[in-house]
Amino acid sequence: MTIKAIAAAAGLALLTAGAAHASMFNVTTTLKGSDEVPPNTTTGKGTVSGTLDTSTKALTYTITYAGVTGPATAAHFHGPAAPGSNAPPVITMTSLTSPIRGSATLTDAQMNDLRNGKWYFNVHTAAHPGGEIRGQLNVAPK
Numbered sequence: 001m002t003i004k005a006i007a008a009a010a011g012l013a014l015l016t017a018g019a020a021h022a023s024m025f026n027v028t029t030t031l032k033g034s035d036e037v038p039p040n041t042t043t044g045k046g047t048v049s050g051t052l053d054t055s056t057k058a059l060t061y062t063i064t065y066a067g068v069t070g071p072a073t074a075a076h077f078h079g080p081a082a083p084g085s086n087a088p089p090v091i092t093m094t095s096l097t098s099p100i101r102g103s104a105t106l107t108d109a110q111m112n113d114l115r116n117g118k119w120y121f122n123v124h125t126a127a128h129p130g131g132e133i134r135g136q137l138n139v140a141p142k
Helices: 003-022 108-115
Strands: 024-032 045-053 058-066 072-078 089-092 100-105 120-125 133-136 138-141
Touching: 024 058, 024 120, 045 108, 045 133, 058 120
Parallel strands: none
Antiparallel strands: 024 045, 024 133, 024 138, 045 058, 058 100, 072 089, 072 120, 120 133
């Protein structure tokens, strides 16, 4: 094997190892009424935790919440929106009972918005039809 071939193989191995590691991200947030737009004073709270695999475009998530004013009427991932702004739903939850678990396959544009902090999650109730608890999603390498 030539030095050039060895260097090429080593470079490819480094790129592959870096890409494999960089493709997994943790997705997290805390859900609270003060993050809703407009804010509210609910005692409800919750969390979102999950992973984003950019190689498969899979978002896998677990959402837990408690203390909201009544049964959830809807729950969604929304985007793109900066904190303090609203956006349409991107992923609608089909089960509203905590904990909510699921996964979705994202588009490249959705992955970019999510990774750039432009997605949020909220839980809606009858008392707060626009959303009772909300959290802007944070994405960090795993």
